[in-house]
Amino acid sequence: MGICWGLANKCITHHSKELYIENEERHFQRACPGYKDTLEKKEKRRKKSEQEFLESLKKHRIWMGKNISDNDIIENYKKFTIEM
Numbered sequence: 894m895g896i897c898w899g900l901a902n903k904c905i906t907h908h909s910k911e912l913y914i915e916n917e918e919r920h921f922q923r924a925c926p927g928y929k930d931t932l933e934k935k936e937k938r939r940k941k942s943e944q945e946f947l948e949s950l951k952k953h954r955i956w957m958g959k960n961i962s963d964n965d966i967i968e969n970y971k972k973f974t975i976e977m
Contacts, residue, residue, distance in 0.1 A: 905970045917942040
């Protein structure tokens with residue numbers, strides 16, 4: 894059960910992170926229409942968005958505490974992903 898939980902957690906985290914980064918990129922494109930982007934700048938923005946996501950995830954996990962059940966964690970990630 895622990896292995897399945899670990900794999901599911903990694904999968905959910907990865908997809909949530911990718912959705913967050915894509916949403917940040919769309920927000921940037923809407924905020925700066927016609928911006929001539931280079932590959933380096935786009936990668937730099939992507940890394941920054943990824944770090945923001947990971948920091949917020951770490952803060953969220955600390956806030957949630959250790960006494961939360963696995964099912965509650967999965968439901969919270971599903972809600973978070975749906976909101977994105």
